[in-house]
Amino acid sequence: MGQSRPPFRCTRSRRLRGGIRRWVTAAAGALALTGGLIAASPQASAAGLTQVTGFGTNPGNLSMFTYAPDALPADAPLVVALHGCAQSASDYYARSGWPKFADTYGFALVLPQTNSANNANSCFNWFEPGDSVRGQGESLSIKQMVDKAVSLYGSDNRRVHITGLSAGGAMTANMLAAYPDVFAGGAIASGPPARCANSVAAAYTCMYSPPDRSPAQWGDLVRSAAPAGTTSWPRVAIWQGTADTTVKPANATELRDQWTNVLGLGQTPSRTESLGGGTTRSVYDDASGRPSVEVYSVSGMGHGLAVDPGNGPEQCGSTGAYYLDTVCSSYHTARFWGLDDDGSTGSLPAPGLTVTGTTDTTVSLSRKAVDGAASYVVNRGGTKVGTTTSTSYTDTGLATGTTYTCTAAASDTAGAAGVVSSPATATTTGFTPTCHTDSTYDHAVAGRAYQSGGHAYAKGSGQAMGLWNTFTTRTLKQAAPAHYVIADSSCPA
Known part of the structure; x- marks a missing residue:
């Protein structure tokens, strides 16, 4: 290959696997194993990121970077964000939009970073059993980072979530399968199902033509990777572009089959909603009406992470190679996980919220009464916009031809807000070309x-x-x- 190999701190067998990865990557014309992300990225040094050392035995030879907002309260959530191939922690920090919502909603971020010593294109090794199963390699390193961050920031270990793009998305799926006792939720962006591959050859098959297994077969792969007797599973969001030629859209269907089966749900969505940026959200509720799996299909989007640059409450990120201007995936994912809720809810149940009409500048909403409610809080894009005692509410001053997401919660006489309703999405009329x-x-x-x-x-x-x-x-x-x-x-x- 004309290059000297970097030193390894690992066993001879790991060194051999590294050589195989380099050969396959070169033979594939430098298409990154599991993501196609081949643009160069700077090493993590962005302002706001802190490198943390001494977080454990680190058998996967990863680096740990974190970000925490000022005055982060105790028992705040924690989000782990995994970059794609040839990206870095600083690249993902700067473009994904996650720091904005860490500031807005109050949670800490962990950004693991791999390197070319592990993989020629700095991909997380999601296809290597020694790196992606519980208690080994890179997966154990990521788990050790979670433990370290919980200790550093006093995070609520019941509200730890993980997300990733491409190879990072594939590793996310495997981490959810291997550590369902650690993660309350996950989000897989442009990645294949959990346990889809256990070799380089199988990785390519999963990316381009994933096996058409039954939901039960996919679910069994997750159940076999988890600790015996597991009964509680994470909630999962799936993001996929319809024009992705690197990780084909069929992967989103197999992912949906896998996680709906694991969670005991059917494969028919409870509802389907249109968002901005050509995005369709399919929601799969559990028996209590709580969204447990959500699939976001972005029309015409290629391989990458959906971002929506701007200062609006529902916007985030910046465009670049494999950061595509469509819709802010980090915003919708954070709200699906409930990170916009500080956890201090009252006891009142969620009111049913529906859209009754739109104009070019307004959205009219209707809600069902909740016994014991003194008033109702209405939120748009995670931000409170009004309080009402009426069964209807009209949100005004909106932009034309724009999609908005609203929720409501009932407040008791002490002012404590109860459970937030399922989102109601509406698009105002009119559009300026x-x-x-x-x-x-x-x-x-x-x-x-x-x-x-x-x-x-x-x-x-x-x-x-x-x-x-x-x-x-x-x-x-x-x-x-x-x-x-x-x-x-x-x-x-």
Whole structure:
């Protein structure tokens, strides 16, 4: 390979596996094993990140970085975020949007980082049994980081969650299977099902053509990886772009089958909702009506993490290689996990909340009465927008053609808010068209188009834009949310 091998602190067998990984990666034309993320990233040194050493025996040879907001209270949640191939802790910290919600909702972050000594493209080794099963390798290193962070920040060990992109998403799925006693919830972005692969060859099969197993077969893989007698399982969010050619969309279907089976649910969603950025959310409730699995399908999005740069309460992150401008996945994931709730709820149950109408600037809501409620708090995007004693409420001053997510909670006479309702999503009417002139490559990076087979296509309309490169320039008009049409001669740039 023309390169000297870095020193290993591991056994001879681990060194041999490292050599095999390098050979396969080179033979695949530098396509990263499990993610296709090949852009270079800086090492973790971003302001706000702190490197933590001495967190355990660290058999996986990983680095630990953390972020905690100022004045973080005791018993706050903890989120573990795993980067993709050739990325780093600082890259994920800077672009994923998670620090914003750590500040907003009050929780600590752990960002593990792997390296080229473990894997030629700095992928987490989700396909290696010695790194992805309970009590071994990288999985044990991540578990030791959780223990260290809980000790450092006084985190609530009942509210620990894990998420990751691509290879980090694959490792997330395996961590949820191996440590259901550690994680209350997980989110898998552009990754395959848990225990899908136990070798390099199987990893490629999972990425490009995942096995079509039954829900019970997928569920058995999780149950066999967990401690014997496990009865409590994490809640799982699944994020997938429909135009992903690296980790094919069929993986999201198999993931849904796997985790709905583990949680004892059917594969028919309790409800389906449309979000901004061409995203459809399918919700699978448990017997009590609590969302336990959510699948987010992002129309036209390729391989990467969904972000939505901006200062709005539902926006986050920044675009870049494999950070795609569609919708803020970190926001929706945090709310699915309940991180917007400080845990100090009263005893009142959740009111039923429905959307009764929209205009270009308002959303009208209706709620069911709760016995013992003195008033009702209405939230938009996790932020309180009003209090009412009426059965209806109208949220005003909204932007046209924009999707909003609202919840409500009943408050008792002491002012303690009870359980938050399931989200009610609505899109205001009206839309102001905008025009964008750029290369077909940059249109795709910005989320206005997607690529397939080396050609670019307008998001929403699917119109062919020509070759996907930095030289072909087209003008797109956004005619509706997440819907673009070619307008080279009929739309000013």
